[in-house]
Ligand code: ADP
């Protein structure tokens with residue numbers, strides 16, 4: 001198919017010579033195709049990165065995306081390089097887009113293909129089919145044989161449309177003919193998406209006649225309802241709304257008032273109809289923050305530090321409004337989907353259908369349609385989770401990361417292990433637009449960047465909203481010492497103070513949240529009598545409980561240095577036999593509530609009860625409508641629930657958070673506790689928080705009780721700096737896994753041996769992962785810690801892999817958040 005032309009040189013008017021042989025690297029849409037392929041560009045084809053091309057690949061023609069243009073010949077035998085056939089669809093992606101993906105691949109040490117898989121919705125190109133159709137009304141002049149033959153073939157098709165494969169079978173040497181037809185505008189070529197993602201059709205109802213006569217009252221009510229919705233609705237939704245059967249609407253259709261017909265649905269997530277919402281007049285703090293945001297036209301990283309309930313969301317909304325007016329777009333990232341229903345509702349109420357939602361819980365079809373819709377360049381606000389940082393919005397003018405401290409912005413697996421905040425920084429730079437990082441409890445990384453001197457980080461700003469709107473007070477936090485409860489013979493998981501508060505809840509008709517920390521498979525071990533926790537002698541982290549298998553004796557292990565201790569049968573500090581791994585899940589707490597407070601209506605809100613699509617929204621709506629008194633849940637409760645009638649927040653056992661085997665445990669505990677506390681008292685009634693713990697003297701608990709961010713951060717940063725942890729030092733985590741425990745351990749040890757020859761970093765491990773075996777694979781870890789004084793150079797991953805053997809998988813996580 002390719003027809004290797006000699007390198008040509010054309011004389012240009014000025015008499016200079018220019019080599020016209022150019023090349024393009026493309027991503028090929030074909031299963032089994034790995035990496036980038038190089039093609040030659042025909043002289044008359046002007047290709048831009050992001051164009052969708054048609055290229056020969058093996059015996060077939062396939063779709064491809066132009067990734068990089070090359071002006072110097074690639075290091076390949078010229079005879080081997082085939083030629084791009086044509087441009088199927090130009091300008092599919094914004095120009096800076098590929099640069100962003102390239103940067104992600106480079107920084108996180110993965111292939112571009114893997115980044116593309118995260119960024120693009122599945123099936124965007126895959127299995128797509130190239131088709132050719134006649135352009136109606138175009139007059140053919142004199143054509144060469146093959147071109148005429150193609151036209152004749154197309155005449156046989158009722159729609160004037162055939163797959164390219166079919167045409168090639170009918171006409172030998174069809175390519176040349178096609179080129180000619182394309183050039184003369186007689187046919188067009190397009191890519192048909194695969195079946196799974198074809199546009200979806202759905203029955204709709206449309207109002208066609210307005211003046212209503214000779215109708216029953218019920219019939220005119222129905223038409224009236226439709227009119228109030230803008231004259232259009234989906235059939236099944238509308239039927240539900242008016243509680244009628246479809247025959248009633250069919251009658252109206254026969255009378256000529258309505259049309260019932262299939263319409264293409266863009267499968268983008270639509271919210272429930274919400275009342276329109278207008279901008280509120282801002283508090284003076286909000287005004288000042290908004291003004292400063294609006295002064296930033298170019299790339300600026302803004303840390304918006306506002307206490308819970310200070311009105312950050314209102315600031316986002318008012319920062320976005322003028323952008324949409326200008327015909328540009330904004331991107332808003334949120335940590336988890338549990339948080340989005342309320343937030344998206346607020347955005348929809350303000351901006352209507354200019355809001356679109358994008359996250360990985362959407363179906364393939366929905367993701368595909370949302371993508372196509374974004375590429376139209378219509379001004380819009382895209383709201384999504386982590387992967388939405390790759391949303392292909394043209395004319396992007398503002399990026400917001402709400403709750404920027406949240407660790408779900410980081411992808412642990414699979415590669416690329418990217419952090420959406422880091423990618424957002426690059427994207428904002430490439431688009432030259434501001435980035436707002438919003439939080440009541442900023443990550444130490446963002447805090448340090450924002451607080452550095454202007455000279456060090458000239459493009460960053462620190463803005464703060466130190467008070468709640470209308471001077472509403474912050475909730476009072478009462479810390480209850482659970483050891484004292486036990487001493488005074490209260491063995492319940494609810495302290496006496498919390499019991500009283502729960503009883504009062506019903507009398508006052510207010511609502512409460514009960515927060516339980518969800519632990520992973522591993523837990524720390526502590527004494528219920530004195531609060532003593534087993535720590536690693538070398539690492540300043542708590543040891544975690546390891547259960548290898550049922551008969552084995554439980555071990556305590558450090559996941560940084562692999563120090564091992566056996567579990568003592570009694571507390572080493574006070575001798576109490578209440579020395580166990582800690583645990584009480586939501587289910588157990590819900591049962592206890594049922595036993596002790598039978599009249600309290602509770603809703604469980606955790607990963608078990610919110611598994612189904614839409615369950616978050618359904619449960620939150622039920623709670624918001626006061627169908628329950630208490631919402632009992634895990635981490636999800638900390639994220640953005642904004643309900644004015646919530647006055648009580650109970651924290652069952654803060655300890656689960658304090659003693660994780662991680663140098664970030666304190667930071668996370670502080671953030672989580674302050675966030676969950678911040679759900680109380682957001683309305684007119686002041687809020688109250690009861691925090692139960694076995695270690696009230698822990699610095700984190702003390703800091704939470706005072707609700708002071710800065711002193712806590714200052715002391716935390718001193719420790720980080722002393723131990724060279726982020727945000728000062730830099731970490732890279734090597735993850736090993738294999739089916740055979742001995743093989744993976746050996747591999748990790750060999751790699752560690754090689755790595756130990758460098759002085760560029762500190763090597764920690766190898767150590768087994770907290771959960772050693774997952775899905776039949778045994779996992780080991782090596783942590784590299786680079787000092788702040790050096791520019792980190794990562795070891796060559798391929799070289800390390802060659803030490804491991806083919807049965808061991810080795811991946812790297814740059815700036816890991818999850819070390820276990
Ligand atoms: P944050 O995002 O900082 O936690 P929100 O933006 O959710 O705070 O605001 C907290 C509550 O205060 C919300 O119910 C919001 O509607 C309300 N609110 C925010 N700004 C204003 C304002 N300027 N006037 C009136 N109410 C406001």
Ligand code: ZN
Nearest residue numbers: 536539558561
């Ligand atoms: Zn250790």
Ligand code: ZN
Nearest residue numbers: 527530571574
């Ligand atoms: Zn003890």
